Amino acid sequence: MKYADRVRRVVPSAIRDLLRHGADPRIISFGGGYPDPALFPMAELRAVYDELLAGNPLSLQYCPSDGLPELREHVAKRLAADGIDRGADDVLIIQGAQQGLDLAGKLVLNPGDTVVTENPTFLGALIAFNPFEPDYAPVRTDESGMDTDDLARVLAGSPRARLLYTVPEFQNPTGVTMSLERRRRLIELANEYDLLVVEDTPYRALRYDGEHLPTLKSLDTEGRVVHLGSFSKILAPGMRLGWAVADGDVLEKLGLLKLAADTQCSTLNMAAVSLYLDRYDIDAHIVTMRDAYRHKRDLMLGILDDAFPGTVRHTTPQGGLFTWLTFPSGFDTVAFMRDVALPEARVAYVPGTTFFPTEPEHNHARLNFSGLPDDRINDGLTRLAAHLR
Amino acid sequence: MKYADRVRRVVPSAIRDLLRHGADPRIISFGGGYPDPALFPMAELRAVYDELLAGNPLSLQYCPSDGLPELREHVAKRLAADGIDRGADDVLIIQGAQQGLDLAGKLVLNPGDTVVTENPTFLGALIAFNPFEPDYAPVRTDESGMDTDDLARVLAGSPRARLLYTVPEFQNPTGVTMSLERRRRLIELANEYDLLVVEDTPYRALRYDGEHLPTLKSLDTEGRVVHLGSFSKILAPGMRLGWAVADGDVLEKLGLLKLAADTQCSTLNMAAVSLYLDRYDIDAHIVTMRDAYRHKRDLMLGILDDAFPGTVRHTTPQGGLFTWLTFPSGFDTVAFMRDVALPEARVAYVPGTTFFPTEPEHNHARLNFSGLPDDRINDGLTRLAAHLR
Numbered sequence: 001m002k003y004a005d006r007v008r009r010v011v012p013s014a015i016r017d018l019l020r021h022g023a024d025p026r027i028i029s030f031g032g033g034y035p036d037p038a039l040f041p042m043a044e045l046r047a048v049y050d051e052l053l054a055g056n057p058l059s060l061q062y063c064p065s066d067g068l069p070e071l072r073e074h075v076a077k078r079l080a081a082d083g084i085d086r087g088a089d090d091v092l093i094i095q096g097a098q099q100g101l102d103l104a105g106k107l108v109l110n111p112g113d114t115v116v117t118e119n120p121t122f123l124g125a126l127i128a129f130n131p132f133e134p135d136y137a138p139v140r141t142d143e144s145g146m147d148t149d150d151l152a153r154v155l156a157g158s159p160r161a162r163l164l165y166t167v168p169e170f171q172n173p174t175g176v177t178m179s180l181e182r183r184r185r186l187i188e189l190a191n192e193y194d195l196l197v198v199e200d201t202p203y204r205a206l207r208y209d210g211e212h213l214p215t216l217k218s219l220d221t222e223g224r225v226v227h228l229g230s231f232s233k234i235l236a237p238g239m240r241l242g243w244a245v246a247d248g249d250v251l252e253k254l255g256l257l258k259l260a261a262d263t264q265c266s267t268l269n270m271a272a273v274s275l276y277l278d279r280y281d282i283d284a285h286i287v288t289m290r291d292a293y294r295h296k297r298d299l300m301l302g303i304l305d306d307a308f309p310g311t312v313r314h315t316t317p318q319g320g321l322f323t324w325l326t327f328p329s330g331f332d333t334v335a336f337m338r339d340v341a342l343p344e345a346r347v348a349y350v351p352g353t354t355f356f357p358t359e360p361e362h363n364h365a366r367l368n369f370s371g372l373p374d375d376r377i378n379d380g381l382t383r384l385a386a387h388l389r
Numbered sequence: 390m391k392y393a394d395r396v397r398r399v400v401p402s403a404i405r406d407l408l409r410h411g412a413d414p415r416i417i418s419f420g421g422g423y424p425d426p427a428l429f430p431m432a433e434l435r436a437v438y439d440e441l442l443a444g445n446p447l448s449l450q451y452c453p454s455d456g457l458p459e460l461r462e463h464v465a466k467r468l469a470a471d472g473i474d475r476g477a478d479d480v481l482i483i484q485g486a487q488q489g490l491d492l493a494g495k496l497v498l499n500p501g502d503t504v505v506t507e508n509p510t511f512l513g514a515l516i517a518f519n520p521f522e523p524d525y526a527p528v529r530t531d532e533s534g535m536d537t538d539d540l541a542r543v544l545a546g547s548p549r550a551r552l553l554y555t556v557p558e559f560q561n562p563t564g565v566t567m568s569l570e571r572r573r574r575l576i577e578l579a580n581e582y583d584l585l586v587v588e589d590t591p592y593r594a595l596r597y598d599g600e601h602l603p604t605l606k607s608l609d610t611e612g613r614v615v616h617l618g619s620f621s622k623i624l625a626p627g628m629r630l631g632w633a634v635a636d637g638d639v640l641e642k643l644g645l646l647k648l649a650a651d652t653q654c655s656t657l658n659m660a661a662v663s664l665y666l667d668r669y670d671i672d673a674h675i676v677t678m679r680d681a682y683r684h685k686r687d688l689m690l691g692i693l694d695d696a697f698p699g700t701v702r703h704t705t706p707q708g709g710l711f712t713w714l715t716f717p718s719g720f721d722t723v724a725f726m727r728d729v730a731l732p733e734a735r736v737a738y739v740p741g742t743t744f745f746p747t748e749p750e751h752n753h754a755r756l757n758f759s760g761l762p763d764d765r766i767n768d769g770l771t772r773l774a775a776h777l778r
Contacts, residue, residue: 001497001583001585001613001638001639002497002551002583003496003497003642004495004496004497004498004499004502004521005499006495007495007496007642010642010645010646010649011645012641012645032451034450034451035450037446037447037449037450038446040446040449040450042442042443042446042449045442045449046438046439046442046443049435049438049439049442050435050438050439050442053431053434053435053438053439054431054435057426057427057429057431057625058426059627060426060429060431060434060625060626060627060628061423061424061426061429061625061626061627062421062423062626062627063627094651095484095650095651095652096651096652098650098651098652099650099651102649102650102651106393106395106396106520107392107393107396108390108391108392108393109393110393110394113393124652127648127649128649128650130649131495131646131649132393162391194390194391196390223390224390236446236449236450236657237449237450237451237656238448238449238450238451238452238655238656238657239449239655239657240651240652240653240654240655240656249390250390252401253392253396253399256399256400256401257396257399257520259516260399260491260516260517260519260520261484261487261488261491261517261650261651262483262484262485262487262488262491262629262650262651263484263485263487263513263629264629265629266627266628266629266655266658267626267627267629268625268627268628268658269655269657269658
């Protein structure tokens with residue numbers, strides 16, 4: 001079979017095999033990016049599905065491809081409260097924020113165009129963009145997010161830069177948050193270099209401390225930002241619902257690409273989330289989640305500080321699901337996982353190499369703190385620390 | 390904003406505006422491709438969602454991107470009973486069969502490659518393939534489906550033919566079914582010309598009379614057929630669940646493209662369909678649907694025969710959701726809909742032009758018989774007939 005050229009870039013991740021071991025129940029895995037299922041509002045969702053399925057069968061019929069109007073309305077209201085002044089017509093319901101990455105890549109990338117990202121960046125974004133055969137220009141990233149001085153330098157040397165991808169809050173994999181000053185500067189540079197900015201905010205509502213910052217979309221002066229969000233981390237991932245907000249022609253074209261890709265999201269799930277938002281207080285639910293995850297974050301960072309060798313550094317995320325470890329230069333987290341962490345400590349994490357778009361660094365690991373009970377966090381990190389010392 | 394080259398081909402259908410009138414309740418619309426919501430098994434689905442949401446929260450968590458294993462197992466068993474001898478590992482769960490079109494196009498089409506289709510063909514397939522910038526080579530199609538003599542001629546003149554798209558049963562828009570002899574010949578030609586065959590079977594289980602024919606996948610000798618199916622027409626479209634069956638490397642790459650596109654389908658909906666298949670007899674449900682749709686088909690064809698001018702021909706579908714009208718040469722179904730059908734008869738249909746990949750014919754219309762109550766079928770066709778005479 002002859003494949004399209006784009007398929008050259010579609011290959012299984014080497015890390016995937018290693019992470020399969022995470023399914024072994026004897027292994028404590030910090031590898032996922034999963035919310036805690038114990039926090040899903042099961043009773044409330046049970047009630048809304050029951051109400052829908054007891055009623056009008058149209059919740060199981062086709063519906064408009066841009067999404068169920070009442071859910072678009074809910075999303076628009078929540079975004080307006082967050083400083084994004086748009087209406088329901090400016091919201092597209094998508095199959096999780098991940099679909100927004102596919103659609104945005106489809107929208108602007110020709111083979112050989114450049115995608116600018118944080119370094120390191122979200123693996124799912126690389127997987128989504130790869131079929132469009134881009135080059136990547138990673139930008140230095142620190143505790144204040146993407147370094148916009150380095151961004152200016154990178155853009156000056158990237159004549160084919162077309163798309164800038166960023167997770168401004170509690171970034172995946174590092175957990176860091178972009179400062180307000182850098183957000184403003186990023187928008188200036190996007191305007192200057194005619195970029196489409198893809199702002200991915202799956203963790204935005206999960207802030208545990210620090211100051212709530214404006215979205216890039218709220219700072220967007222030329223309609224260049226595609227703002228992506230998701231119900232996966234604030235309600236449940238298993239309904240596969242997210243949103244894209246964009247302006248004018250960009251929005252219209254994303255809608256046409258959504259129609260082409262899969263017709264629409266699940267009518268039933270859209271109706272259920274909309275009814276959930278009618279009937280219940282999601283913000284109160286989010287407060288509960290925040291409290292639970294803040295506790296888990298503090299538990300994890302505490303053990304890292306107390307039990308891990310002083311040479312292992314970690315980020316201090318103000319929200320989200322992850323912290324990022326940096327081991328001494330020369331330490332190889334892939335080899336350590338294969339030779340020690342999995343077979344001896346029976347602990348998994350995601351080695352950092354996989355998150356670097358161009359030149360992998362080998363001395364990092366991503367740890368998730370949201371998906372595990374306290375005792376597993378405790379046991380897993382204690383075992384890992386023992387084998388590191 | 391500079392868009393990717395592929396976006397040149399992503400444009401709203403002119404027909405879409407015309408069909409918006411179908412939402413006006415005074416208009417009787419034969420334009421949709423919707424199953425009858427009165428036939429959705431609401432009580433059974435209510436029971437399975439309730440059972441799931443009363444139990445383990447993992448039905449709302451992430452799950453493997455290829456699909457929930459128990460649903461893949463169910464689909465594989467149903468396909469084995471239909472002559473496709475594959476296991477659960479050969480099944481990929483997708484966001485309706487429509488997503489299979491996007492993934493198959495992504496897999497093999499470079500810009501300028503040729504997609505071979507029935508003439509006319511499913512509009513959703515053209516919409517899915519267009520972003521990959523193909524040329525189209527339509528093949529003469531009659532009451533026995535795609536004419537394989539014409540296919541041989543088309544392929545001999547299409548050096549860049551890469552993908553053959555077909556709806557072998559009760560085709561959309563014409564309702565015709567490909568004969569067994571042509572199916573066999575199609576596979577020979579696909580082997581000879583190294584094509585990927587995309588077999589789209591959303592209506593396959595909805596056969597009202599005539600002989601059940603083998604799928605192209607069951608006749609596939611070189612692993613060239615991607616078989617697509619869907620729960621949309623046999624259960625409900627609002628869950629957005631379909632499947633792709635393929636072999637070896639094609640299957641693996643489609644799975645990677647699915648992961649890139651949207652991570653996975655809804656865990657909850659997959660769990661619900663799987664539990665529905667555990668608890669209930671879907672084949673008995675399909676018999677009920679068949680009886681209902683056969684009745685609607687007979688009602689529609691009866692009125693077309695009795696009340697329409699003898700110069701208007703129709704196909705006689707043995708299943709599915711549609712019949713296809715051919716008006717005398719020179720009759721323009723777009724103009725008639727705009728000037729007479731909508732404003733005077735208050736009836737909508739889909740003008741045939743939109744289904745032709747290259748050279749539109751203006752004297753056809755697609756009528757759906759599955760989505761309307763009997764009295765609306767009666768009233769709508771009677772009004773249309775009165776204005777045609």
